[in-house]
Amino acid sequence: MNTDSLVAQMHALGAAAVAARAPLAQSTSAQRNTALQAAATALRARQGAILEANSTDLAGARARGLSAALLDRLALDAGRVEAMARGLEEIAVLPDPVGRVLAEWTRPNGLRIQRVAVPLGVVAIIYESRPNVTADAGALCLKSANPVILRGGSESAHSSAAIYAALSDGLRAAGLPAAAIQLVPTTDRAAVGILLADMREFVDVVVPRGGRSLVERVQLEARVPVIGHLEGICHVYVHAAADPGMARDILINSKLRRTGVCGAAETVLLDAALPPAARRDLLAALLDAGCAVRGDADCQALDPRVTAATEADWSTEYLDTIIAARVVPGIDAALAHISRYGSAHTESIVTADTKAAEYFLSHCDSAIVLHNASTQFADGAEFGMGAEIGISTERFHARGPVGVEQLASYKYVVRGKGQVRP
Amino acid sequence: MNTDSLVAQMHALGAAAVAARAPLAQSTSAQRNTALQAAATALRARQGAILEANSTDLAGARARGLSAALLDRLALDAGRVEAMARGLEEIAVLPDPVGRVLAEWTRPNGLRIQRVAVPLGVVAIIYESRPNVTADAGALCLKSANPVILRGGSESAHSSAAIYAALSDGLRAAGLPAAAIQLVPTTDRAAVGILLADMREFVDVVVPRGGRSLVERVQLEARVPVIGHLEGICHVYVHAAADPGMARDILINSKLRRTGVCGAAETVLLDAALPPAARRDLLAALLDAGCAVRGDADCQALDPRVTAATEADWSTEYLDTIIAARVVPGIDAALAHISRYGSAHTESIVTADTKAAEYFLSHCDSAIVLHNASTQFADGAEFGMGAEIGISTERFHARGPVGVEQLASYKYVVRGKGQVRP
Numbered sequence: 001m002n003t004d005s006l007v008a009q010m011h012a013l014g015a016a017a018v019a020a021r022a023p024l025a026q027s028t029s030a031q032r033n034t035a036l037q038a039a040a041t042a043l044r045a046r047q048g049a050i051l052e053a054n055s056t057d058l059a060g061a062r063a064r065g066l067s068a069a070l071l072d073r074l075a076l077d078a079g080r081v082e083a084m085a086r087g088l089e090e091i092a093v094l095p096d097p098v099g100r101v102l103a104e105w106t107r108p109n110g111l112r113i114q115r116v117a118v119p120l121g122v123v124a125i126i127y128e129s130r131p132n133v134t135a136d137a138g139a140l141c142l143k144s145a146n147p148v149i150l151r152g153g154s155e156s157a158h159s160s161a162a163i164y165a166a167l168s169d170g171l172r173a174a175g176l177p178a179a180a181i182q183l184v185p186t187t188d189r190a191a192v193g194i195l196l197a198d199m200r201e202f203v204d205v206v207v208p209r210g211g212r213s214l215v216e217r218v219q220l221e222a223r224v225p226v227i228g229h230l231e232g233i234c235h236v237y238v239h240a241a242a243d244p245g246m247a248r249d250i251l252i253n254s255k256l257r258r259t260g261v262c263g264a265a266e267t268v269l270l271d272a273a274l275p276p277a278a279r280r281d282l283l284a285a286l287l288d289a290g291c292a293v294r295g296d297a298d299c300q301a302l303d304p305r306v307t308a309a310t311e312a313d314w315s316t317e318y319l320d321t322i323i324a325a326r327v328v329p330g331i332d333a334a335l336a337h338i339s340r341y342g343s344a345h346t347e348s349i350v351t352a353d354t355k356a357a358e359y360f361l362s363h364c365d366s367a368i369v370l371h372n373a374s375t376q377f378a379d380g381a382e383f384g385m386g387a388e389i390g391i392s393t394e395r396f397h398a399r400g401p402v403g404v405e406q407l408a409s410y411k412y413v414v415r416g417k418g419q420v421r422p
Numbered sequence: 423m424n425t426d427s428l429v430a431q432m433h434a435l436g437a438a439a440v441a442a443r444a445p446l447a448q449s450t451s452a453q454r455n456t457a458l459q460a461a462a463t464a465l466r467a468r469q470g471a472i473l474e475a476n477s478t479d480l481a482g483a484r485a486r487g488l489s490a491a492l493l494d495r496l497a498l499d500a501g502r503v504e505a506m507a508r509g510l511e512e513i514a515v516l517p518d519p520v521g522r523v524l525a526e527w528t529r530p531n532g533l534r535i536q537r538v539a540v541p542l543g544v545v546a547i548i549y550e551s552r553p554n555v556t557a558d559a560g561a562l563c564l565k566s567a568n569p570v571i572l573r574g575g576s577e578s579a580h581s582s583a584a585i586y587a588a589l590s591d592g593l594r595a596a597g598l599p600a601a602a603i604q605l606v607p608t609t610d611r612a613a614v615g616i617l618l619a620d621m622r623e624f625v626d627v628v629v630p631r632g633g634r635s636l637v638e639r640v641q642l643e644a645r646v647p648v649i650g651h652l653e654g655i656c657h658v659y660v661h662a663a664a665d666p667g668m669a670r671d672i673l674i675n676s677k678l679r680r681t682g683v684c685g686a687a688e689t690v691l692l693d694a695a696l697p698p699a700a701r702r703d704l705l706a707a708l709l710d711a712g713c714a715v716r717g718d719a720d721c722q723a724l725d726p727r728v729t730a731a732t733e734a735d736w737s738t739e740y741l742d743t744i745i746a747a748r749v750v751p752g753i754d755a756a757l758a759h760i761s762r763y764g765s766a767h768t769e770s771i772v773t774a775d776t777k778a779a780e781y782f783l784s785h786c787d788s789a790i791v792l793h794n795a796s797t798q799f800a801d802g803a804e805f806g807m808g809a810e811i812g813i814s815t816e817r818f819h820a821r822g823p824v825g826v827e828q829l830a831s832y833k834y835v836v837r838g839k840g841q842v843r844p
Contacts, residue, residue, distance in 0.1 A: 120817055200641075225818040250842055252842075257843055363448065383834070396831065397819040400834045416793060418672065419799070
């Protein structure tokens with residue numbers, strides 16, 4: 001498609017989304033929940049068509065030689081379709097994020113002031129080849145009454161279109177505007193550039209969900225606000241006063257429960273004040289569980305299976321059964337390492353020393369800081385916030401898990417009795 | 423200065439600000455308040471030097487033919503210096519915005535989760551020739567533990583530098599890093615472009631304070647998050663069920679109490695269901711008070727002093743004794759007019775009909791919506807939020823008055839007892 005007509009097509013999506021803002025903002029919670037439940041039903045009813053579309057995507061992806069990991073992310077089966085449907089139902093039963101009174105107070109002059117949650121506006125979500133994001137992200141935006149423009153990866157285009165049909169069924173069943181959820185119908189990569197830089201008048205916020213190259217492109221090109229999700233270079237710091245058994249359990253869980261999630265630990269920092277045997281046992285536990293360890297000279301001296309870490313290892317998100325390991329001379333050195341090499345996502349200190357823990361929790365400037373708990377709790381559902389669109393590594397607007405409450409803005413409602421300002 | 427050395431100079435400011443982040447975040451509330459009080463004392467002690475610097479600026483501005491309104495914004499006297507000093511003292515006694523527990527809950531697995539306010543990061547404030555912004559904005563950022571880079575208008579450069587010296591005295595007195603508050607020492611306009619687009623690695627948020635041309639430049643060039651302050655095209659809508667006396671008082675106050683503030687009304691919408699005599703009286707009250715009225719044909723028919731409004735009048739921020747006036751066929755027409763021509767800043771409905779009021783408050787998508795109260799209450803201090811850096815017209819991060827609490831981000835602090843994720 002030539003650029004002019006692509007721009008026109010994208011602007012038409014933008015204008016339709018803007019037109020859906022007011023009706024969506026004024027829709028009832030019951031209407032939006034009905035749409036989500038009907039979409040779940042439609043997902044189940046359309047399972048055959050979705051799996052067929054997915055086969056087409058998988059065949060194309062295999063022909064293009066995609067990695068096994070990417071093929072796994074792309075692949076759907078009956079269980080994954082059912083999980084998507086259940087995800088929509090879980091979002092339907094969350095409390096309505098719109099209209100919540102976030103704060104209220106009365107002024108000495110009698111003015112009653114409320115800060116009330118309102119939708120954020122038109123959201124554009126740019127993601128890679130996980131077809132389930134079409135359902136999850138569409139549902140989270142619908143729940144929060146934000147019109148959304150979804151742009152999925154080209155490898156999953158058929159799957160996303162089939163899933164999108166179910167979301168459209170849901171909107172229709174509830175009498176909501178079709179443009180409440182839109183899927184960019186072209187796989188032209190130029191569409192992403194237009195969404196990022198040429199739709200300021202239509203798009204209120206862009207949410208990238210994907211790997212480093214997508215996030216970097218968004219950061220470079222975006223001319224609209226972004227809720228960014230950087231990689232998670234998460235640390236477990238085992239303090240001198242750590243309980244050895246607890247440290248082992250937390251370390252193994254943080255690294256190995258699931259290695260492909262952003263909350264998985266990528267580096268372990270061992271305090272030099274830990275007895276050498278304790279340090280050795282921790283590394284051995286990782287190695288025995290099948291995890292490769294890339295360590296500094298101190299760690300290499302503890303176990304011959306530890307290979308040498310390079311400078312790049314300290315800032316690598318492996319998402320694999322590999323961990324970087326370093327001995328640090330104390331809590332300030334641990335904090336300095338995290339500040340220098342981390343991505344300000346999630347870090348955990350293991351210690352029985354409450355004072356050291358509080359020092360770490362206060363001084364560590366990451367979105368999520370934990371004491372004596374696994375980094376794999378970095379997850380909206382685990383926080384009790386319901387489904388999330390990702391873990392924001394921004395400091396602006398939303399930090400940490402981005403659930404429906406974070407997909408909101410607010411306004412001030414002021415009720416008076418004729419007050420004028422002196 | 424050549425571009426390379428200007429970039430180097432600006433990057434040095436940025437690096438110094440980043441280095442001040444951690445010490446400022448860990449400083450105590452008492453330390454920051456001491457700095458603010460010492461700065462107030464220094465402002466009073468330096469009054470002579472400040473007024474002398476201001477004379478230099480005023481002479482330069484007169485020579486360049488600046489308007490009387492701009493000269494008035496630029497001019498300082500003993501009273502204005504004292505007001506700045508008192509402003510700092512008022513900020514010193516506000517509650518500490520950092521470290522507040524915004525929410526806390528315990529999960530079924532025993533994890534205790536807190537959402538805790540933390541500083542937002544390095545703030546860059548770009549403003550025009552109001553020297554008092556140097557003191558106000560510097561103080562608000564210091565209170566909220568954010569390093570700030572101030573870039574004032576070139577016309578006020580000498581005044582800002584003299585005021586800045588007092589802020590530096592305050593930082594020194596409290597043992598805080600000098601780079602907690604920095605003033606861009608060059609009046610080169612290219613410095614603004616560098617702040618907006620070439621300091622991503624140093625600056626977390628840009629706050630423009632100024633007229634439309636500055637805001638437009640920022641929106642066009644900024645590659646970092648912005649807390650924008652658009653103009654205030656504020657409306658008073660006099661509903662059919664309005665009390666005539668209350669409507670007159672609110673209208674006169676909204677327009678004329680101070681015409682130069684962003685919360686001043688710029689358009690009045692009169693409901694067609696109001697008796698013609700009531701509409702005539704409202705326009706007469708404005709005209710008799712010395713306000714020019716630019717109206718549609720209906721308004722012109724009510725009073726011969728009303729001149730014809732053009733399309734441009736509906737979206738003009740006069741900041742003067744001029745108001746646009748229109749008769750609308752009902753509440754939905756009023757909302758449609760506001761949505762089309764307004765800036766989503768502040769609007770007021772005057773009515774004795776609670777149902778109509780609630781409909782307006784719910785459907786009007788502006789940062790501040792009022793019922794039976796003057797639009798001139800659009801002000802952080804009037805809201806009880808203390809001093810503010812402006813009224814944000816963004817939907818993202820902060821909307822409405824931006825006080826110290828809005829200059830914050832948050833993080834999640836999670837305390838466990840060895841929990842791992844199943």
